[in-house]
Amino acid sequence: MDSEALVVGAGPTGLMMATELIRRGIDTRIVDRAARRNPHAKAIILQPRALEVLARLGLEDRIRDAALPVVAANYYTRGRRVARINFRGLKGSRFGTPLSLPQNETEGLLLETLHEAGGRVEYGHRLTTLTQDADGVDAGLSDTVHRTGRLLGCDGAHSAVREQLGVAFDGPTYPQSFVLVDGAWDTSLAHAEAHYFMGPTGVLVVVGLPGGLVRVFGSAPEGATPSSVEETVRAIAAERCPVPLRLASVSGAGHFQVHRKLADRFRDGRVLLAGDAAHVHSPAGGQGLNTSIQDAHEAAWRLADVIRGRLPEAALDAWERERRHVAEAVVTDTDRQTRLWTWGGWRERARDLAASAAERSGVLDRVLPPRFAQMDLRYPAEGPALGPLGPGTRLPDVPLPAGGRTHDLLREGQHALLVLGGRTPFAGRDLPVRAHLDSRTARALGARRPGAVLVRPDGVVAAAAALTDRAALHRLEQLLPTRRDTSKTTTPPPSVAHEEKA
Ligand SMILES: Cc1cc2nc3c(=O)[nH]c(=O)nc-3n(C[C@H](O)[C@H](O)[C@H](O)COP(=O)(O)OP(=O)(O)OC[C@H]3O[C@@H](n4cnc5c(N)ncnc54)[C@H](O)[C@@H]3O)c2cc1C
Structure with missing residues (x-):
């Protein structure tokens, strides 16, 4: 071999x-x-759940230094803003917003x-x-x-x-193709935000890049050719965006087809x-x-x-x-x-009314940022849960009282057993990572009863059990892995919270 x-x-x-x-x-x-x-x-765009994976490789500081936080997305129809999503309210991750890199x-x-x-x-x-x-x-x-x-x-x-x-x-392949130009665009549009301009001739999207640069992309009009990308993007920017966008220099350009x-x-x-x-x-x-x-x-x-x-x-x-x-x-x-x-006619009006209503009621800010971040994605899995912590759910990344956050416990790249209040189960077992978390942290994770949660190296809950539920504890015990050599794995976890006493 x-x-x-x-x-x-x-x-x-x-x-x-x-x-x-x-x-x-x-x-x-x-x-x-x-x-x-x-x-x-x-x-x-890098979303918080993927950023968490990169952070586990030890890249958190390097990414933060290089990237631009994207704090909101604005949607406009025919030049008028119909909705705004604020990404800043995202809870349960060390990355409060998506990043542009x-x-x-x-x-x-x-x-x-x-x-x-x-x-x-x-x-x-x-x-x-x-x-x-x-x-x-x-x-x-x-x-x-x-x-x-x-x-x-x-x-x-x-x-x-x-x-x-x-x-x-x-x-299928979508009927329309797309064009993009990254570069120095002079514009008064907020730099750390995404802007979606929807209209009868197509969509135009403007997103800030680090270093003061901007990406402008949109659906190409029929007949646009790969050789005329810059010209096409300038033209659709002038036509679809109510705010002037002037291209000073180009750092990248492309014409692409989208498939599903x-x-x-x-x-x-x-x-x-x-x-x-x-x-x-x-x-x-x-x-x-x-x-x-x-x-x-x-x-x-x-x-x-x-x-x-x-x-x-x-x-x-x-x-x-x-x-x-x-x-x-x-x-x-x-x-x-x-x-x-790309909706037009009555669908466009219905879309805009629904979006404005959802923004006013706070639904947009509550539902969409965790969805875009893939934080609410749950793998199909059955089994007992401890509040929201059940098999297949993502462990929220919340602060620990002694410093650091819950996902720091995963840095060894191994399973972690989190004990939330109460006495430690499986005391004699040699486990990769065992952490005893206090009741405040347990509440921040959504657990209302003392329990144990086995978390996989990818931050997904493998099993959860209330300490009083013997059948669930037995099920969790069957999944406990044994410690293995970690000499080649990631950044050592912080000393915080290991075997911390409640
Ligand atoms: C315009 C545009 C904007 C996008 N924006 C976003 C965004 O904001 N956020 C986001 O998450 N995604 C975005 N995407 C999607 C993202 O770019 C892709 O999902 C990503 O590149 C996939 O990575 P990959 O490594 O799987 O494939 P690729 O990036 O395609 O890498 C494949 C590699 O395999 C190599 N290779 C191919 N064939 C062979 C072979 N036979 N032998 C050896 N090597 C081979 C290639 O050289 C290449 O280096 C965007 C895509 C486009 C086109």
Whole structure:
């Protein structure tokens, strides 16, 4: 065997996958067909749940230094503002708002963590063939064959891995194409906000970028050609935005088509498909990269444990079920948003009335920021709950009395047992992370009774039990993992809250 794992594609998905596998001690190779690093900024919006994953890699400060917080989104119809969503009220995350950071910069930070973990991307290696048997996978890379235990297809929307497996990737392409120009735009529009201008000829979106730059993108009028992107964006900006937008210089431009497709399977034997190789959808709401890096992070911790024999193969089927659930929700949500942008006539009026009413009642601010952030996404799972903490839910990231926050307990990259008030169950067990949280923190997490919560490395609750519920405690005990070597994993967790006494 040449490696335990081979990651094909060094976009955000592949970089996250390789970094996390290497940090977990898996002998991993990562290749990309491109000759060098991607210089382009497709995605710009990073949402809090994906940011939390990046923070667990130790990137929190570097991202905050480089990115621009996006504090609100404004929706206008025919020049008049019909709704505003305030992102600042987001609770239960260390990231109170989405952040704007060009994709190439996010990839640069992921590359740094890959290098810190001891990995290197091998550019100029294109996967052309793939066959697998019971023991491994043979990957044809340019003119060599590489034998690996597992292969991770992170090679984007036109995935060769997916094609080699014969996995269908069906779904429609939106009729309109989109154009974008990033650069220095002179405008009085609030920089740290997103602005959506909807009108009879299409949509125009204006979003601030770090360094005083701005992204302007919108649906292209019929007949627009890739060679006239700048001209087209200037024209639609003048036509659809009531506030002057003057382009002073260009840092990036593109003309793209939007598709809505889901791979038939995300897993085929020893091969997994993650990121755009498994799902593509409209950029509305900025979800693609966010979903993709979570696919990779959640595959990597399980795969590492499967390779080391600590989890059964079925754990990878569970990964596929969960990530398909997320991908379906994201494809549906982004499709709805894209269609809402382009409604006319009575539908447009109904949309605007509903949006204004929802803003006035506070529903927009309450419901949409956690949804865009993917914080309210719950994996399908059954079992006893402790207040809102049940199997499949995300553990809120709340402050701890001695400093730090609950997600800091996950930095070791292992499961954590949180004891919320009362006596510690399973006292004699050698657990990866056990933390005793006081009643104030328990209340902040929504738990009203003393209990125990087992949290997975991805911040998802695996099981919860009230301390008085013996059956639920027994169920949780069955899932307790044992401590493993953490020498290659992430930043050590802070000393706070470990075995803190209530
Ligand atoms: C205009 C635009 C705006 C967007 N805005 C947002 C946003 O704001 N927020 C958001 O979350 N998402 C956004 N997205 C989506 C986001 O860009 C993608 O979801 C993200 O790039 C997916 O990452 P990936 O690593 O899966 O795929 P990619 O970024 O496509 O990377 C795939 C990599 O695989 C390599 N590769 C391909 N084939 C092979 C092969 N045969 N052998 C070896 N290597 C190969 C490629 O060279 C590439 O480096 C946007 C997309 C577009 C087009």
